[in-house]
Amino acid sequence: MDQFQQYIDGDFQNGSDTFETVNPANGEPWALMPEARREDVNNAVASAARALRDPKWAGLSATQRGKLLYRLAELLEKNAKAVAEIETRDTGKIIRETSAQINYVADFYRYYAGLADKMEGAHLPIDRPDMEVWLKREPVGVVAAIVPWNSQLFLSAVKLGPALAAGCTVVLKASEDGAAPVLTFARLIDEAGFPPGVVNVITGFGPECGSVLASHPQVSRVAFTGGPETARHIVRHCAENLASSSLELGGKSPFVVFEDADIGSATNSQISAIFAASGQSCVAGSRLIIQRSIKEAFIERLKHTAQNVIVDDPSDMRTEVGPLCTLRQRNWINEVVESTIDAGAKLVAGGANIDRPGFFFQPTILDCSEHPDAPSIRMELFGPVLSVLTFDTEEEAVEMANDTEYGLAAGVFTRNLARAHRMINQIDAGVVWVNSYRAVSPIVPFGGHGLSGYGREGGIEAALEYTKVKSVWLNTSEDTIPDPFLMR
Numbered sequence: 156m157d158q159f160q161q162y163i164d165g166d167f168q169n170g171s172d173t174f175e176t177v178n179p180a181n182g183e184p185w186a187l188m189p190e191a192r193r194e195d196v197n198n199a200v201a202s203a204a205r206a207l208r209d210p211k212w213a214g215l216s217a218t219q220r221g222k223l224l225y226r227l228a229e230l231l232e233k234n235a236k237a238v239a240e241i242e243t244r245d246t247g248k249i250i251r252e253t254s255a256q257i258n259y260v261a262d263f264y265r266y267y268a269g270l271a272d273k274m275e276g277a278h279l280p281i282d283r284p285d286m287e288v289w290l291k292r293e294p295v296g297v298v299a300a301i302v303p304w305n306s307q308l309f310l311s312a313v314k315l316g317p318a319l320a321a322g323c324t325v326v327l328k329a330s331e332d333g334a335a336p337v338l339t340f341a342r343l344i345d346e347a348g349f350p351p352g353v354v355n356v357i358t359g360f361g362p363e364c365g366s367v368l369a370s371h372p373q374v375s376r377v378a379f380t381g382g383p384e385t386a387r388h389i390v391r392h393c394a395e396n397l398a399s400s401s402l403e404l405g406g407k408s409p410f411v412v413f414e415d416a417d418i419g420s421a422t423n424s425q426i427s428a429i430f431a432a433s434g435q436s437c438v439a440g441s442r443l444i445i446q447r448s449i450k451e452a453f454i455e456r457l458k459h460t461a462q463n464v465i466v467d468d469p470s471d472m473r474t475e476v477g478p479l480c481t482l483r484q485r486n487w488i489n490e491v492v493e494s495t496i497d498a499g500a501k502l503v504a505g506g507a508n509i510d511r512p513g514f515f516f517q518p519t520i521l522d523c524s525e526h527p528d529a530p531s532i533r534m535e536l537f538g539p540v541l542s543v544l545t546f547d548t549e550e551e552a553v554e555m556a557n558d559t560e561y562g563l564a565a566g567v568f569t570r571n572l573a574r575a576h577r578m579i580n581q582i583d584a585g586v587v588w589v590n591s592y593r594a595v596s597p598i599v600p601f602g603g604h605g606l607s608g609y610g611r612e613g614g615i616e617a618a619l620e621y622t623k624v625k626s627v628w629l630n631t632s633e634d635t636i637p638d639p640f641l642m643r
Contacts, residue, residue, distance in 0.1 A: 157186040159334070161195065161358065162341035164202035165351025170195055170359065176335060179247030179478040180469055181512045186245070188334050191359035196326075196367040199355040203297045203324040204373045206352030212324065217272035224268035224319060227347040228261040231308075234343060235261070238308065240470070242336035246304050247478040247514065248432060249469045260312045263613075266597035267316030270618055274321065283643075285632035292622040294322035295399070296375030299368045301389070303381045304333030304480055305435045308340060310403075313601070314378040315354065317618035323376070326355045328368055332481055334358035361385070370395040376621065379403070380437075382535075383606045401610025401620065403437065403602055405535040406563030409556035410440035410592070411578065413549075414448045416568035417590065422456045424592040425541070428566060430464060430518050431593065433476050434539035435484075437607075438564040440592055442532060443543045444555045450545050454503060454520070457541070461504040461518040478514040479538055485514045488538040495521055495531040495542070505539070527555070535561070549574060553581045563603035566592045585611075 156175070160167040170189030178185045191199070206212050215223075231238070239253035276290040300314035311327060318325050329337035341356040357364065365385075369377050370392035379389050380403040393400050410428055412421045428440025445453055469477030479485045485508065492506055505519030516538060523529045524545040531542040546552045556565060556578075565584040569575055575589050585603035588594060595601065600611035611617055630636075636643075 156184060159186060159188055159338045161189040161191055161199075161338065162345065162354075162356040163195070163199045164355065165345065167341070167345075170357070174331070176245055176333070177481075178244055179480050179514045180244075182482070182514065186335060188331065188338070188358055190364075191328075191357035192363040193367050195357055195359070196364055196371065199326045199357055200297060200368070200371045200373050202352035202355055203326050206350060207294070207297060207324045209350060209352070211350040212353050213322070217274070217320075217322070220320060220322060221268040221271035223347055223349055224264050224271065224316065227343060227349075228264035228268065230343040230347055231264065231340070232258060232261040238336055238339055241339050242308065242333070243469050243477075245335035246333040246480050247469050248305070248435075249474045249477045251472050251474070252432060256306065257308055260308050263309070263312040263316050263597040267320040267618065270317075270615060271320035274615075274618055274622060276624075285630060285634075287629040287631055289627050291625040291627060292321070292619070293625055295621050295623050296323060297373050298323045298325045298621065299328065299371070299374045299377045299398075300325050301328045301365060301368070301377065301379045301381065302330060302337070304330040305432065307333060307337050310380045311337060311340070313612035313617065316597075318378070318621045319349075319353070320618055321621035323621050324353050326357065326368060326374075328365060329356065329358040331358055331360055361388070366392055369393060369398075372396045374398050376400065378610075378612075383608075386608060399620075401602070401612070402608030403610070403612055404563070404606060404608035405437050405537070405561065406439070406603065406607050407442060407533070407535055407559045407561045408438055408440050408564040408566070408584070409442045409444050409559070409582070410566040411444045411552050411556055411568065412446065412449070412453065413552075413569040413571070413574065414446045415570045417570065418449070418453065418456070420590060421568040422453065422460070424566065424568070425457060426460050426464075428592045429541045430461070430476055430539050433479055433516075435480060435537050436593070438586070438593060439537070440564075440566050441536065441541060442555075442559075443541055444546055444552055445543060446552075447545045447547050450524075450543075454522070454543065457520055458504045461520055464518055466509060466515060466518070476518060476539060479516055480514070482514050484537060485516055488516055488536050488540060491530050491534055491536055492519060492521070492540060495523065495526075495529045498529045499526045500529045500531070500542075503543070527558075533559075549577070553578065557581075557583045560606045561603065562605040563607035564588070
């Protein structure tokens with residue numbers, strides 16, 4: 156089997172132990188991953204803390220930091236094919252998506268490269284004639300960036316990009332369920348010329364790796380993407396070191412279709428929202444909220460597509476839906492689908508494992524119109540399972556869309572511009588797509604609230620969150636300071 160190494164202080168090295176990673180397309184182990192434990196985590200954080208003060212990094216101008224990020228973008232684009240193949244092998248994501256996504260991820264690094272020397276401070280019009288006061292933006296410190304297995308190079312970029320542009324140093328923890336592409340990416344970081352310790356890449360399990368990293372006294376900020384339960388642990392650990400945090404969690408995103416929508420666009424977007432990436436996306440449009448007058452025709456179109464998508468080897472460019480990443484996830488989806496049908500929902504399509512090696516599950520549609528509290532409506536499945544609800548009025552559509560503990564994303568399909576604006580204003584989500592879905596850009600902030608977390612990734616707002624503000628007071632008077640017992 157292939158064997159991967161962690162990257163600490165500019166050195167590729169073995170972890171305290173190893174563990175096997177499995178190819179989801181056949182269920183077979185294919186590589187050994189380095190398992191980081193407490194000692195490895197401590198070494199990685201110590202390395203990042205040293206690099207934060209080292210003139211090799213701290214002495215660089217913001218423009219020079221940007222040039223390193225530009226170099227990293229070039230290397231990622233140059234090596235996109237090889238990295239995409241490793242990601243597909245380790246996670247089961249189809250090659251046509253990993254290839255396209257990794258090429259676009261390079262643009263995120265370019266965006267933050269250009270932003271590095273544009274995070275300005277401010278000169279304050281202070282009310283003291285003998286004082287000049289200004290604000291400086293400085294790096295917040297050592298950042299713990301913790302990413303899940305799905306879209307991990309994208310989710311790494313929206314953390315690494317702004318953190319490095321701001322002058323921070325980073326310990327990047329890859330998910331134990333799909334670490335290979337991130338550990339491969341570490342070689343590009345090394346080749347780009349970042350000084351040792353500026354970026355460290357590890358992987359491992361919760362108690363001995365993730366928990367130690369999030370609670371480490373030298374970590375100043377934790378940027379986490381994952382599930383709500385792990386996020387609760389992250390927040391508790393951050394209380395130990397009073398680190399700031401951002402949490403990009405899951406969703407149960409509503410996909411609202413009105414009778415006046417462009418049905419072709421709405422159908423294709425709904426397919427993309429729930430079956431692309433095998434539904435393993437935090438923004439998956441897993442709740443279709445459809446106007447009653449067009450429900451039957453719309454569901455029939457979706458059913459036809461669901462039954463005819465190409466579910467096959469993810470390394471084949473023709474494949475449209477690949478396997479789930481883990482057997483654990485497929486078992487969970489089976490359980491929720493079965494309990495939803497037991498609760499009275501109607502199975503429209505799919506609903507079962509595919510009889511072949513690997514962790515494949517049929518694209519599934521559940522009509523929950525008469526059972527709005529069925530398990531699949533409430534729970535994030537993280538798989539190719541669509542739950543359908545029906546509405547008559549716009550007010551009902553808004554109520555259904557907001558009837559969730561999550562608040563990440565939403566889609567609205569209508570040709571009525573006034574209605575679109577009303578829906579935008581009333582839907583409680585961090586991202587609202589209108590007549591589109593699953594679009595991203597480095598320029599646009601992304602994130603949610605409620606069980607979907609807090610903080611934003613992408614855009615200039617994300618970069619500013621990796622800085623701290625220093626207020627500077629300069630006395631311009633040559634007079635002796637008067638009464639020392641009075642605050643000036």
